[in-house]
Amino acid sequence: MSLLVFSVPLLLVVAVMKALSRSPLSALCRQVYSGILKLSHRKVCVSSTHAFVFSNCTHGQAQSVLLTFDLYSTTHASSNIGPQKGTFLDEIVAREAPLRVLELGTHCGYASVRILRLLPPSGKLLTVELDPLTADRGEEIILVAGFKNQQFQVLTCSSAEAISSLRSHTGNDGLDLVLMDHDPELYLQDLLALQRGNLLSSSCVVLINRALTPGARDLLEHVTARPQSFSVGRQLHGLMEIRCHTGMSPKPQN
Incomplete structure (x- = not known):
């Protein structure tokens, strides 16, 4: 009882x-x-990563910056894509030779540096970071790597805000490459916003990081259900290549 x-x-x-x-x-x-x-x-994480890279790399040398990032990540947790995915990213950038690149999620500037060092002379990177501290630290690392302000721009805002104002930064030029490395749950809505704004070139490549996480499921279901508009390419450790077949007219050949 x-x-x-x-x-x-x-x-x-x-x-x-x-x-x-x-x-x-x-x-x-x-x-x-x-x-x-x-x-x-x-x-x-951003502050400690920035301090390590800034203090230990050779300023003005992009490759030294990347190697210092990689050295840091061997003993510390890091949000950077890392050397394996980075090599995959390098291959895409070298193959596509994009003139206009949008990166959603600057983090500490690691992927930004990898992209910028392979862009054509007239290429430009727009990188978007919501957190002001992260944006500031990322921009400083990009400058430390030897790149000039005319080669890139850091937009401190949400991805939705950046996309809505993208025309003011790109003019009539469409994006040739988009790297999504922010919140996977925003991937689909941001891709749709880019399409609605007619902001993608006719053969734009969209790279999504963490493609195998639940947050990215909506985007993958969307693109696989529309083979006439998208084709899914290679994937390495969750970094996935998606080519868009609808967009602006092809960019002029140099």
């Missing part, structure tokens, strides 16, 4: 806790808390 008296209140407490855990307010609190943790961790 005493066991029953003890168990009934305990069951009520468990039931109340379960109900609260499913409430919209509880879900919102968890999302906010998770976002704060991610942002805090990211800022610490």
